Amino acid sequence: MKTVMLGLGVLAAGVLVLAAALVASNRALDDDVASATPAMDHSTMSAAAGTSSKGGLQSFAGITADHATELAKAHEPFPATLPPVPAGDVVKVHMVLKDVTIEIAPGVQYQAWGFEGGAPGPVVHARQGQTVEMTLTNGGAIPHSIDFHAARIAPNEAFVDVMPGKSFTFRFKADDPGVFMYHCGTKPVLAHIANGMYGAIVVDPVPALPKVEREYVLVAGEWYLSNDGVAQPAQLDMNKARAMMPDWTAFNGYAAQYVAHPLTANPGDTVRFYVVDAGPSLTTAFHVVGTIFDTVYPNGDMSPEHVMNGVQTVDVPAGGGAVFEVKIDEPGLYPFVSHAFAHVDLGQVGLLKVGSPKGTMSH
Numbered sequence: 001m002k003t004v005m006l007g008l009g010v011l012a013a014g015v016l017v018l019a020a021a022l023v024a025s026n027r028a029l030d031d032d033v034a035s036a037t038p039a040m041d042h043s044t045m046s047a048a049a050g051t052s053s054k055g056g057l058q059s060f061a062g063i064t065a066d067h068a069t070e071l072a073k074a075h076e077p078f079p080a081t082l083p084p085v086p087a088g089d090v091v092k093v094h095m096v097l098k099d100v101t102i103e104i105a106p107g108v109q110y111q112a113w114g115f116e117g118g119a120p121g122p123v124v125h126a127r128q129g130q131t132v133e134m135t136l137t138n139g140g141a142i143p144h145s146i147d148f149h150a151a152r153i154a155p156n157e158a159f160v161d162v163m164p165g166k167s168f169t170f171r172f173k174a175d176d177p178g179v180f181m182y183h184c185g186t187k188p189v190l191a192h193i194a195n196g197m198y199g200a201i202v203v204d205p206v207p208a209l210p211k212v213e214r215e216y217v218l219v220a221g222e223w224y225l226s227n228d229g230v231a232q233p234a235q236l237d238m239n240k241a242r243a244m245m246p247d248w249t250a251f252n253g254y255a256a257q258y259v260a261h262p263l264t265a266n267p268g269d270t271v272r273f274y275v276v277d278a279g280p281s282l283t284t285a286f287h288v289v290g291t292i293f294d295t296v297y298p299n300g301d302m303s304p305e306h307v308m309n310g311v312q313t314v315d316v317p318a319g320g321g322a323v324f325e326v327k328i329d330e331p332g333l334y335p336f337v338s339h340a341f342a343h344v345d346l347g348q349v350g351l352l353k354v355g356s357p358k359g360t361m362s363h
């Protein structure tokens, strides 16, 4: 038995009446999903029963194992908090690529290629002027590589294929502040990114951005499944990746994980989100429901003269990044989403829990 939870994201952002209206009314909502998603009116929400197809491609969107609520709760969320910058002049990073089966939604297994055994890979944090020394060890079955968008370096010398069982080290000076993507650059790149080979590197500017109370890193990604991943792990469906028809989307690899495990802040805190869109192909229209961004550094450009103030939604392109700051005074649950709402439905939604709002978690 499988449980269908298409509509989960919309539920999480259920404060949007418009969103509710957009959800097809001929769907039936599973109670598990209702209880997993706080503060929402689900009377019109729900989920298509079964799979659908488009252009001969079959969608497994929204299909989870039974007891999705419990599974989502049991899932250990990817740590979104920005890690500290290592001391010294050199930031040493060592990742061991592994072929791993990971969970990407409740009870949905996927055979990924993971930098350090997961997707996304670990967040790398450096300061402008530091040197990043990257070592990739290939513990997988086929060649892989790593391409840092934060680097100015000859790709043919640094982003080279590393054979199975081998390691390769290269260095670059992190002279450009921002938030950048890294990913495997081995052909076909579409397949390597779609299989989970991506992550974020944050390079702090000098002088630093103003100190804030919370800093979170979100890496948007898409999953394209060969089967529903419930009875047996799914693999990449390259045709769906080419058609840009994801079955699931996510922040930090697992659909809607920060709905079950909200990110937190205290009233009056300024929260800084570093958002990377790993794609492989679709844009993230980043938005926080119930507030307005005080400051945005579009495209991760941290030059003070380029900031935007008082904006609602800013696109982060595939292969790009941006920094968002928001100060929220009123306690509550504030969904953060890609406001391209098909992506909310597929999993690009989470909650920022400000303070201790009452009566919002129904389980």
Ligand SMILES: [Cu+2]
Pocket (backbone or CB within 6 Å): 113, 143, 144, 145, 184, 185, 186, 192, 197
């Ligand atoms: Cu690869």
